[in-house]
Structures are given as C-alpha cells and as structure tokens.
C-alpha cells in the first residue's frame with residue numbers, strides 16, 4: 001500500500017503579480033511533491049489564488065476594474081506561470097469557485113451550530129494591508145510590522161469565532177507533536193504567542209463596508225472575513241466533506257508558507273478545524289523571506305530585472321537549483337544575481353557538467369558508447385565510490401522530509417565531487433593504455449555511469465528537465481515523474497550494453513558579457529510583451545463605446561453642496577431634468593454655470609455624493625483647481641446624442 005502525501009502552498013492574493021517569493025514556496029512544494037512521487041507515494045499537490053477581501057477590491061479599483069474581472073486576470077497570471085516553472089500541481093483552486101463558497105458556508109454552519117460563533121461589537125486597530133485587527137503589543141512603533149503603516153481605528157458589530165476556547169487544546173497539541181510547526185523557531189514563536197490569552201477572532205465584515213466576499217449563511221448582511229474563507233481552501237480542494245480524496249489525503253496534509261502568515265496558519269486554522277470537528281493538519285512548514293540586496297523585496301524598479309525574469313536568461317533548472325540550494329529553509333536569504341551566476345558556473349557547469357561529459361566521453365572512447373558490464377572484483381577506491389553514492393541516497397532520503405533541501409543538495413554535490421576525484425585518482429586514460437587493465441577500466445567507467453545515473457535520479461525533484469536529459473543520454477527513456485528511487489536509484493541498474501550519447505554541455509558557462517546580452521534580450525522581449533498587453537487592454541470596440549450614452553445638456557440650476565469645497569449640485573436639461581453632483585466648485589461658481597452648454601454621461605449608475613444623489617457625470621478635463629468643462633462649438637439642443 002503506497003504512502004499518502006498532500007502538500008499545499010498558500011493561495012496567493014490576486015492584488016499583485018507573481019514574484020520570486022511566490023515562486024520559492026511553490027517550487028519547494030513542488031520538490032516535496034516530486035520527491036514523494038519518486039518514493040512511489042500517492043500524492044496530491046494544491047495551489048491557487050485568494051480572491052476576496054478589501055485588498056482585492058482596492059487593487060481592482062486602482063486598475064479600474066470590477067473585482068471579479070480583476071481577480072480573473074491576476075489569477076490567470078499565476079496559473080500561466082506555474083507550468084513555466086515546471087510545477088506539478090494537481091489542482092488550482094480559486095476562492096471564487098462555487099464549490100469553495102459552498103464549503104465555507106458549510107463549515108461556518110458547523111462552527112455556528114457548535115455554539116462557537118457569537119455576535120458582538122469590537123473596537124480595535126486594523127491594518128488594511130493584512131486585513132486584520134492588531135493588538136498594541138504586535139505593533140512596532142505603533143505600525144504594522146509588515147506594512148510599516150499605522151493601522152486605523154475601527155469599531156464594528158460583527159460575528160466572532162470562539163478561538164479562545166481552543167487555546168489550551170492547541171498548546172497541548174503543539175507540545176505533544178513537535179513536528180506540527182517546523183522548523184522549531186516558528187513552533188516556539190507560536191507557543192510564545194499562546195502564552196498570552198488568545199482573543200476571539202472576528203470573522204465577518206458588514207456588507208455596507210465590504211461586499212466582495214462569501215455571505216454568512218446565518219446573516220446575509222455580512223460577508224466572511226477573508227482568512228476564515230481562504231484557509232478552508234485546503235479542505236475544499238479535497239472534496240470536503242464527502243470526497244474520497246478528503247479521507248485519503250487530509251490526515252497527511254502539510255502546508256508550506258512563509259513566516260508572514262504564521263499566525264493564521266498556526267493559530268486560526270487548527271482551532272477552526274477543531275471546532276468544525278476535523279483533525280489537525282500534520283505539518284506546517286514555515287520558511288523565511290527572500291530579500292534583495294539585503295532589503296525587503298518590492299517590485300523591481302526601472303532597469304533592475306526581477307528575479308523571475310532571470311528564468312529565461314539562465315534557464316529554469318539553474319533557477320530552481322539556486323533558490324533551493326541558497327536558502328536554508330526557515331531562515332531569510334538574499335537573492336543576488338552574482339551568486340546565481342557563481343553557482344551556475346561552479347556547481348552546474350563545472351562540477352555536474354564536467355562529471356557528466358567526461359563520463360560519457362570516456363564511454364564513447366573506450367567502449368564504443370556502450371555501457372560496459374562491471375569488470376573484475378573492484379579495488380578499495382571502486383568500492384568506496386559505490387558506498388559513498390549509497391550514503392548520499394540515504395542522506396537525501398533523510399533530509400528532504402525534514403525540509404533540509406540545501407543539505408540534500410550538498411550531499412549530492414559531495415557525491416559528484418567524489419566521482420570527479422575518482423576519475424583524477426584512477427586516471428582511466430592510463431588504464432586504457434594497458435590491455436591487461438581492461439576489466440578494471442570496465443569497472444571504473446561503469447561505476448562512473450552508475451554515479452551519473454543516481455545523481456540524475458536524485459536531482460529529478462529539483463531539476464526535472466536536467467534529470468530527463470541526463471537519463472536519456474544514459475539510455476533511460478523515462479520522464480522525471482515516472483522515476484522510482486527504489487528501482488531507478490539503485491546501484492547497478494543500468495543496462496549492460498545500452499547505448500549512451502555524448503551531446504552538448506548540460507550547462508554552458510555564463511560570463512558577465514553573455515549574461516548581459518541575454519538579459520538585454522529578455523528585457524526587450526518583456527517590454528515588447530507589456531506594450532502589446534497594454535495596447536490590448538486599452539483598446540475598446542466600437543460596440544463598447546456605443547454603450548456610453550453621452551448627451552448635450554444645459555445647466556439650469558447650480559448650488560453649492562453644504563460642507564463640501566469641491567462639489568456643486570446641478571440641474572441639467574438633457575431633454576429631461578437631471579440632478580448631477582460635480583466636483584467643479586474650485587473652478588466654477590454656480591452663477592457662471594447657469595445657461596452653460598455641457599456634455600454629460602447620461603447612463604452612469606446613480607451614486608450618492610455627500611448624501612446627494614447624482615444621476616450622471618459632467619465631462620471635464622483635469623481636476624481640482626485645474627479643470628475645464630467640455631462644451632460644444634455652437635449651441636445645440638439639449639439631449640442630443642454625442643457620437
């Protein structure tokens with residue numbers, strides 16, 4: 001019976017395009033998933049997007065789009081990116097999926113029925129960026145530590161989840177399951193947080209303030225707080241409550257996140273599960289931040305190329321290798337392009353690339369490109385190389401489940417370096433000169449090919465393309481996902497006499513000049529794509545334009561709006577009388593407007609400005625104190641259509 005394995009990434013907010021941070025977590029989950037497939041386990045790998053809440057509404061507004069259309073666009077960017085990074089996810093979930101909405105409501109009902117939800121008023125400090133209330137203690141200099149902004153005061157009648165009821169249970173669970181939150185520093189962080197009294201969690205938002213969310217099943221004046229909604233994705237995707245996958249995979253669930261979202265995952269989620277009568281997940285894997293030039297990551301500026309843009313420049317596998325090798329899981333790491341180039345040249349082009357090309361070249365030269373059978377009983381050096389390789393396989397299997405990705409890679413590279421040294425010590429070219437040494441030469445070359453094959457199998461979760469390329473040249477036609485460690489990673493399993501082929505270098509060396517040329521090309525391509533995308537989104541069809549009902553009008557009446565410096569209330573004749581509120585008080589007096597010919601958008605949805613209904617919009621250029629009204633060249637009858 002194969003073991004089960006279930007891994008998730010956070011579902012990413014659709015308020016920003018994907019960057020290296022998202023890529024790292026998703027590649028880590030991918031490596032774990034591929035590793036478990038290599039072990040022959042039955043696996044499930046989930047990623048997706050988090051689409052409700054204030055943040056998304058704000059981002060959509062800034063882009064002048066409806067939240068759903070905006071979410072569709074950004075979610076698609078994530079969905080399109082993952083195959084380019086060779087991510088092997090089984091499902092991509094969106095919190096706007098109808099199935100997810102149903103499951104969130106079902107869990108809310110369960111928690112409510114258990115008496116764990118109550119109605120109350122709360123006043124506190126709220127960070128819009130994090131979409132949550134903060135306690136004074138959590139702030140640094142009165143500011144949100146993640147956004148470096150002062151939270152705003154907010155008071156609201158809302159629904160609360162009795163999180164405090166499960167505090168003691170959670171402490172005991174963490175203490176009795178040392179691997180529940182890992183590495184240990186984050187387990188300690190959560191435990192130290194739990195030393196203080198846990199407050200209940202506000203899980204609703206009144207619709208008048210935020211309507212972009214999942215309606216509470218027991219009060220339709222409210223939507224669900226985005227975290228209560230989002231966390232549930234991890235069970236929705238498995239078909240909770242009745243799905244077979246849920247019963248199969250939930251007991252082995254592991255979530256992979258960065259430290260920014262430790263509290264919702266380490267505290268809200270296990271208590272929510274407990275209240276809903278579900279068992280806790282098995283592991284929460286928490287990593288640190290990627291920084292750029294030792295600073296916090298932000299969008300790439302000007303000519304600085306963003307880390308993800310380096311993928312086409314240096315190749316996907318070099319990128320995947322670098323981020324997994326460079327970051328110690330749990331600690332912060334610095335992203336530097338120089339370090340990437342250095343690793344690419346030293347570890348990939350030199351160590352791995354040389355071992356592979358030397359081994360294949362000697363097979364071609366001495367054995368006509370065919371895998372030689374093992375020769376005579378081996379000498380100590382020959383036995384040592386086998387022992388060391390098997391030890392690497394053992395360490396690798398021990399390290400990856402403990403999230404020691406860099407250690408697993410270090411161990412593989414030790415094996416590579418040993419094999420390179422083995423070539424130098426033994427000097428197969430000397431053996432080749434003496435026919436009597438032929439059996440030993442066979443053993444040496446066969447050993448080298450076996451090391452290369454084992455290395456290819458072990459790197460498959462990290463660098464699937466390279467693994468496949470190496471194996472194909474060793475005469476093994478398998479995809480990375482078809483490999484099984486027990487069989488394919490075992491010493492001696494190459495086919496005697498199988499044809500090997502030399503081919504090009506696995507990783508060409510990169511120098512600064514080449515890198516700069518490649519980058520210039522990649523940046524030009526990107527700029528071009530963006531230009532095309534922009535013009536594509538800015539163009540509208542004539543049909544769309546015709547949907548805007550523009551009319552000529554004459555202002556019949558104008559008066560200031562009380563308590564507003566900017567607004568005037570106008571009555572405009574457009575064949576019928578229209579009340580329009582316009583932000584033109586800083587440039588126009590009511591008197592000078594009477595009788596003026598204007599153009600108005602007549603089919604705009606009505607809106608209230610300072611409590612006064614406005615049914616249309618006056619067209620103008622500029623704003624504030626620099627504003628001109630649009631008018632016609634000659635007087636025109638009111639109500640004529642503008643086209």
Ligand code: MSP
Nearest residue numbers: 010011012013021022025050230231258289290297
């Ligand atoms: N939508 C929530 C998660 C809900 S999960 C039920 C969210 N989204 S997010 O888009 O902000 O993604 C946060 C995650 O992105 C981090 O936990 C981490 O996985 C990844 N990273 C974003 N920036 C990062 C770095 N600078 N470094 C490493 N990973 C980071 O929070």
